Amino acid sequence: MDTATTTCSAVDLSALLSSSSNSTSSLAAATFLCSQISNISNKLSDTTYAVDNTYLLFSAYLVFAMQLGFAMLCAGSVRAKNTMNIMLTNVLDAAAGAISYYLFGFAFAFGTPSNGFIGRHHSFFALSSYPERPGSDFSFFLYQWAFAIAAAGITSGSIAERTQFVAYLIYSTFLTGFVYPTVSHWFWSSDGWASASRSDNNLLFGSGAIDFAGSGVVHMVGGIAGLCGALVEGPRIGRFDRSGRSVALRGHSASLVVLGTFLLWFGWYGFNPGSFLTILKGYDKSRPYYGQWSAVGRTAVTTTLSGCTAALTTLFSKRLLAGHWNVIDVCNGLLGGFAAITSGCAVVEPWAAIVCGFVASWVLIGFNLLAKKLKYDDPLEAAQLHGGCGAWGLIFTGLFARKEYVNEIYSGDRPYGLFMGGGGKLLAAQIVQIIVIIGWVTVTMGPLFYGLHKMNLLRISAEDEMAGMDMTRHGGFAYAYNDEDDVSTKPWGHFAGRVEPTSRSSTPTPTLTV
Secondary structure, eight states, X not given: OOOOOOOOOHHHHHHHXXXXXXXXXXXXXXXXXXXXXXXXXXXHHHHHHHXXXXXXXXXXXXXXXXXXXXXXXXXXXXXXXGHHHHXXXXXXXXXXXXXXXXXXXXXXXXXXXXXXXOOOOGGGXXXXXXXXXXXXXXXXXXXXXXXXXXXXXXXXXXXXXXXXXXXXXXXXXXXIIIIHHHHHHHHHSTTOTTBTTOTTOOOGGGTOBOOSSOIIIIIXXXXXXXXXXXXXXXXXXXXXXXXXXXXXXXXXOHHHHHHHHHHHHHHHHHHSGGGGOOXXXXXXXXXXXXXXXXXXXXXXXXXXXXXXXXXXXXXXXXXXXXXSOOHHXXXXXXHHHHHHHTTTTTTSOHHHXXXXXXXXXXXXXXXXXXXXXXXXXXXXXXXXXXXXXXHHHHHHHHHHOOHHHHHXXXXXXOOOOGGGTOXXXXXXXXXXXXXXXXXXXXXXXXXXXXXXXXXXXXXXXXXXXXXXXXXXXXXXXXSOOOGGGOGGGSTTGGGOOOEEESSSSSSOOEEEOO
16 A cells, blocks of 8 residues: 655645635634644554554464464474474573563564674664654564574474583574674664665665565574584484484374474464554555555465475375375474475465475475485474575575566565576575585584583483483373373382383283393
């Protein structure tokens, strides 16, 4: 919606209304009409601002709901003996992230005026004088905080089942308070050195890097941070046998994995379409029903198509490779498609989103095979999924971004996708983004995890890992058992195995296996 209005002049209007016999009353009528037009214009402006803020708040709620999806996905992907631990880390990612982002992170990300590297304006620290101008409101802070804790949630999956609780608190605070905000400043702030939204038009390669909703800023940051932590810690006990062969340590609940996947899918409609921040904005006056609201709908469609294509591609690919239909693999493939399309969701055609999802599936499969070969252990495939598919998403945008959509969202005559006839400048900016994110996260999070390791604050003891952190660190199991099923009450404790029949007869005699 275009809220711009022409200034009303009582003198000019009176000339149209006046008659030779009553010019005074005509001027009075014109003055009254102008005042009413001004009031209507102000009300329309207020209504537009209110609708846009409501849209952004609703999007923030959807993105925050993704934390529940992360929690369910993580819980289902780990063994039952570590369920309470991983659930608690997800809660604290949000809680600790809220305080660190409030105190420092938001200012580092969006404090303006600032330099191209990091935000620094004093009024943004602890929201001391925020909002201080039109276009800024607390809904924007809430939305950006939800993104910050999403990055921290990704990292927690990579180092699950073997990490001390204090390490979670330290890395989560550091990631949401400094590492992630700096990257978001580079690519999303109006002052960022590689931002496609720079206010001075001094753009990287004349384009800036287009990472609309965060394939790089959110997903790569979280994935690379998780990679650093998992490499420093090493694999879980039993993940690889003595000969180096991979041993599956399966999660305890496929139901929770599917539930978490659907919750994340639902939240992604706030993650990607919500990144427009506003909705009442017209693009082309010759097309009265075409505006940002249309782009929001298109973004939701491209998001859906990419994820669904990746899910189906993973389903049939894994059937050919492994010989069975695996719902866990399909869920991960779906999320990989979402992570990839997040960069270009607003600037590509729906058919291109299908290409994005198809390739994302094979990127995930390929990185998982490489992880096994290198004996890398990531319980949720977070580094492969978010890091690998996120990097592909940035490249995909540089190849398939459409000129019309790029110019509508970022204004001006910009470079666009290489395969769409726009040359290679946008692709070059995307590749630069991949390189600097890998470098920045590695040089910040790598030393942090290594320092925690040297201080014996990173990995739990082998005894605690074998017994499970729920019992040794959190006071009990996540699930309530009937007395006869509660192995902690047995003389042999929680190291007991399972009861199996000795034969296939209809009345088997149970024997205890340890």
